[in-house]
Amino acid sequence: MGRRYPAAVTLSAALASALVAQVHHIPEQPLPFSHKQHVALPLSCKDCHSNPEPGEIEGIPAASKCMACHFSIAKDKPSIQKLKSYADLKQPVPWARVYQIPSYVDFSHRSHLEAGFKCEKCHGSVEEREALWKETDISMGGCVACHRQNKASITCTYCHENRQ
Ligand code: HEC
Ligand code: HEC
Ligand code: HEC
Ligand code: HEC
Numbered sequence: 001m002g003r004r005y006p007a008a009v010t011l012s013a014a015l016a017s018a019l020v021a022q023v024h025h026i027p028e029q030p031l032p033f034s035h036k037q038h039v040a041l042p043l044s045c046k047d048c049h050s051n052p053e054p055g056e057i058e059g060i061p062a063a064s065k066c067m068a069c070h071f072s073i074a075k076d077k078p079s080i081q082k083l084k085s086y087a088d089l090k091q092p093v094p095w096a097r098v099y100q101i102p103s104y105v106d107f108s109h110r111s112h113l114e115a116g117f118k119c120e121k122c123h124g125s126v127e128e129r130e131a132l133w134k135e136t137d138i139s140m141g142g143c144v145a146c147h148r149q150n151k152a153s154i155t156c157t158y159c160h161e162n163r164q
């Protein structure tokens, strides 16, 4: 008792997170951004994902918005210096997209939010995640299953208006 094995503990923590990443296919991101850490500050989803008109997208905030805090918070950390360089160059951070559907599919966040669905219904427990992965099925099958369940239309042109 009382003996500690810091190296082994660190190694197994690293292995555990590598395993989690592999099991869930977590995409590699350009910065180690953690939803868990930021939502706990607290920040709400809306502070960063504002569903601008006409309401289709939730959007991902520009680096300049992050700099409102990070001009001072953790400014000497390499990840924040990298963030600052995107902001200075007015470049978008090249985030790997997690949920993305092809452009020939019509989807509007606003319609689904107005129908009463919460973010976690389609994106899981984001507030508990260090890194995001695709937790729910947003393929055609997933969309159609929920439409059937909620008596929403499943006609082809409902989701593929721009086709034929
Ligand atoms: C401090 C700002 C911030 C807050 C607060 C925040 N997000 Fe995010 N969100 C981001 C950034 C930056 C990304 C891109 C990096 C990533 O995927 O982790 C992102 C990505 C996402 C994505 C993946 C988008 C995609 O397709 O790639 C989802 C889903 C998401 N956020 C949902 C939420 C939800 C739900 C909440 C509230 C519980 C929330 N976010 C709170 C900044 C934020
Ligand atoms: C309300 C203030 C606030 C906002 C806005 C904010 N952050 Fe943070 N962020 C923090 C705090 C506090 C920490 C923890 C700092 C620490 O551990 O020293 C942090 C930590 C981080 C870290 C980890 C730093 C490291 O290497 O340990 C990254 C990366 C990061 N934020 C990116 C972002 C991005 C990207 C955005 C914009 C989408 C953003 N932050 C918006 C307050 C904020
Ligand atoms: C009915 C399911 C559903 C709900 C509810 C939902 N989303 Fe999404 N979300 C999606 C789909 C599908 C995409 C991919 C959209 C695309 O690629 O055009 C997406 C994409 C995103 C993205 C990536 C950027 C974008 O707008 O394409 C973010 C960020 C996001 N969602 C955040 C949220 C937040 C925050 C909430 C709650 C306020 C939320 N979502 C509620 C299904 C949903
Ligand atoms: C959680 C359940 C759920 C999921 C998942 C879901 N939908 Fe829906 N969707 C609904 C409901 C319910 C309505 C009807 C809303 C109404 O009548 O106001 C709807 C309405 C729509 C509409 C018509 C509203 C408009 O803005 O034109 C389209 C298009 C649509 N969904 C596309 C999709 C696509 C594409 C996906 C998958 C990427 C998807 N939905 C996933 C429940 C869902």
Ligand code: HEC
Pocket: 101, 102, 105, 138, 139, 140, 143, 144, 147, 153, 154, 155, 156, 157, 158, 159, 160
């Ligand atoms: C509730 C929304 C919804 C409805 C209704 C719907 N689709 Fe889709 N469809 C999607 C989504 C989302 C995708 C993209 C799937 C992906 O990214 O894996 C898609 C993809 C497709 C594709 C491309 C598939 C591929 O493998 O490239 C075709 C073709 C298609 N749909 C035809 C149809 C037809 C025909 C109908 C009517 C019988 C229909 N869709 C009804 C949401 C829908």
